Amino acid sequence: MFCYQCQETARGTGCTLRGVCGKTEDVANLQDLLIYALKGIAICNAKAREKGIAEEKTNKFLIDGLFATITNVNFDKNYFIKKIKEALSLRDEIKAKLAKAGVNVENLHDSVSWNPSSEKEFFAKAGQVGVLSTEDEDIRSLRQLITYGVKGMAAYGYHAYVLGYKDEKIFEFMEKALAATVDDSLTADDLVALAMETGKYGVDVMALLDKANTSTYGNPEITKVDIGVRNNPGILISGHDLKDLEELLEQTQGTGVDVYTHGEMLPAHYYPAFKKYPHFAGNYGNAWWQQDKEFESFNGPILMTTNCLIPPKDSYKDRLYTTGVVGFEGVKHIPVGPDGKKDFSEIIEHAKRCQPPVEIEKGEIVGGFAHNQVLSLADKVVDAVKSGAIKRFFVMAGCDGRMKSRQYYTDFAKALPKDTVILTAGCAKYRYNKLNLGDINGIPRVLDAGQCNDSYSLAVIALKLKEVFGLDDVNKLPISYNIAWYEQKAVIVLLALLYLGVKNIHLGPTLPAFLSPNVAKVLVEKFGIGGISNVDDDIKMFMGV
Numbered sequence: 001m002f003c004y005q006c007q008e009t010a011r012g013t014g015c016t017l018r019g020v021c022g023k024t025e026d027v028a029n030l031q032d033l034l035i036y037a038l039k040g041i042a043i044c045n046a047k048a049r050e051k052g053i054a055e056e057k058t059n060k061f062l063i064d065g066l067f068a069t070i071t072n073v074n075f076d077k078n079y080f081i082k083k084i085k086e087a088l089s090l091r092d093e094i095k096a097k098l099a100k101a102g103v104n105v106e107n108l109h110d111s112v113s114w115n116p117s118s119e120k121e122f123f124a125k126a127g128q129v130g131v132l133s134t135e136d137e138d139i140r141s142l143r144q145l146i147t148y149g150v151k152g153m154a155a156y157g158y159h160a161y162v163l164g165y166k167d168e169k170i171f172e173f174m175e176k177a178l179a180a181t182v183d184d185s186l187t188a189d190d191l192v193a194l195a196m197e198t199g200k201y202g203v204d205v206m207a208l209l210d211k212a213n214t215s216t217y218g219n220p221e222i223t224k225v226d227i228g229v230r231n232n233p234g235i236l237i238s239g240h241d242l243k244d245l246e247e248l249l250e251q252t253q254g255t256g257v258d259v260y261t262h263g264e265m266l267p268a269h270y271y272p273a274f275k276k277y278p279h280f281a282g283n284y285g286n287a288w289w290q291q292d293k294e295f296e297s298f299n300g301p302i303l304m305t306t307n308c309l310i311p312p313k314d315s316y317k318d319r320l321y322t323t324g325v326v327g328f329e330g331v332k333h334i335p336v337g338p339d340g341k342k343d344f345s346e347i348i349e350h351a352k353r354c355q356p357p358v359e360i361e362k363g364e365i366v367g368g369f370a371h372n373q374v375l376s377l378a379d380k381v382v383d384a385v386k387s388g389a390i391k392r393f394f395v396m397a398g399c400d401g402r403m404k405s406r407q408y409y410t411d412f413a414k415a416l417p418k419d420t421v422i423l424t425a426g427c428a429k430y431r432y433n434k435l436n437l438g439d440i441n442g443i444p445r446v447l448d449a450g451q452c453n454d455s456y457s458l459a460v461i462a463l464k465l466k467e468v469f470g471l472d473d474v475n476k477l478p479i480s481y482n483i484a485w486y487e488q489k490a491v492i493v494l495l496a497l498l499y500l501g502v503k504n505i506h507l508g509p510t511l512p513a514f515l516s517p518n519v520a521k522v523l524v525e526k527f528g529i530g531g532i533s534n535v536d537d538d539i540k541m542f543m544g545v
């Protein structure tokens with residue numbers, strides 16, 4: 001195996017024996033092979049699209065498959081074996097249709113023609129098509145940057161899709177980008193241009209998801225979320241899928257079982273539609289990597305709707321349930337039923353047999369500062385900037401992770417001058433959302449827009465401020481970007497920000513291992529991307545002192 005798609009990759013270079021995330025060698029190899037098979041589908045479906053014979057099911061298959069290979073989503077070998085078989089048969093179905101329509105499907109890329117006689121060939125093939133099969137390190141780096149961006153795009157596309165929102169142009173681009181990553185005629189310059197185009201579609205998919213979420217559940221609004229516990233048994237829901245949450249809240253009504261959020265599900269509390277459920281109790285715990293302790297003390301069942309799952313401990317494995325594209329061997333999976341809904345009754349009955357959660361914290365956190373809410377406060381914000389009460393905004397969005405070096409972000413937040421405001425989104429917020437950093441003329445110093453996809457909100461806010469201040473460049477605003485990343489959704493967020501013209505983004509705690517020195521150089525020269533050093537020096541650098 002060779003995997004270097006996340007920030008925690010072994011030795012900062014690549015996982016080769018077993019993932020730091022817990023992914024086994026078999027699963028890593030099968031994920032590589034699935035991605036390869038999806039590239040074959042992408043090549044065929046682009047042709048089917050031209051002929052007007054592409055089918056809807058291919059869109060969903062692509063986004064499901066890509067999403068399943070994101071860090072901490074699916075660890076189940078059998079899931080991937082099944083998906084690869086389905087991928088090959090879907091690809092052959094599209095090929096047959098193309099042939100019938102008079103399109104030549106011979107002599108295309110190997111991902112289109114490869115045809116194993118049995119499952120046994122999967123592993124040998126996987127060894128030939130992984131990351132290292134591209135010899136040139138810059139081409140490899142760009143191909144992976146694009147592939148990871150497309151994975152992130154698929155995740156956001158998936159969430160919009162399940163709410164009934166989709167955009168064919170996004171699917172079309174995903175196919176084009178995947179096909180480009182196996183096209184040997186493309187140069188490094190071509191791939192740099194394609195990476196930027198990936199950012200454009202990153203903006204589009206985040207805008208689409210924003211529309212899906214806000215049209216379905218209303219605009220997030222300022223909300224206080226309880227972080228303590230109640231006396232009833234509870235179900236803990238984690239991941240990012242708001243539709244799963246909605247169905248769970250509906251089905252738990254009147255059962256005496258409370259529902260708590262964990263990790264990236266926290267921002268669900270900010271949506272008006274979920275406020276009507278009295279048993280939607282609060283948020284339990286912190287970011288994903290602390291789940292091994294927090295799931296233990298929660299006592300009740302846990303529903304994992306998307307990343308970030310970590311291999312469960314025996315102490316709570318029998319209380320863990322997965323759904324959607326998440327999977328782990330030996331953990332019960334809740335499928336979509338024939339009526340298009342999920343039946344959570346088994347989890348609810350399970351909860352009734354459990355003790356209430358053990359309280360690990362008390363108090364509340366405030367969030368809900370997505371674009372609509374912040375723009376309704378625009379006058380106040382603009383006045384505070386004009387009067388000098390707010391000197392600078394710090395976008396500190398992205399992911400949290402296990403590495404000790406991420407303490408930097410807590411220390412940075414604490415050390416920021418009192419006349420600065422943090423704009424956050426994603427699970428990175430847990431490094432500073434309980435610090436009680438106070439407010440500036442009633443504006444809290446930590447404004448949480450929501451999940452990582454709600455980084456889109458932060459971009460909307462920045463563009464609006466640019467307009468209000470009559471600036472011709474978003475980089476002239478008093479906003480600095482000190483972003484933490486972990487997995488591939490952060491890659492699409494980064495590419496989206498670059499596409500929007502944001503410069504001088506600092507990325508940490510380490511730069512991606514998949515950026516070759518030359519590709520990193522391009523990002524530094526063209527966009528001023530940088531890493532982090534230490535809190536004092538970085539604050540001086542950002543504040544321009």
Ligand code: FSO
Pocket residue numbers: 240263264288307308398399400425426427428451452453486487489490
């Ligand atoms: Fe965090 Fe995990 Fe949302 Fe990521 S929960 S690390 S960027 O998946 O997706 O922010």
Ligand code: SF4
Pocket residue numbers: 003004005006007008009010014015018019020021022023028071072
């Ligand atoms: Fe390693 Fe990250 Fe890949 Fe897991 S996802 S195998 S930790 S690089």
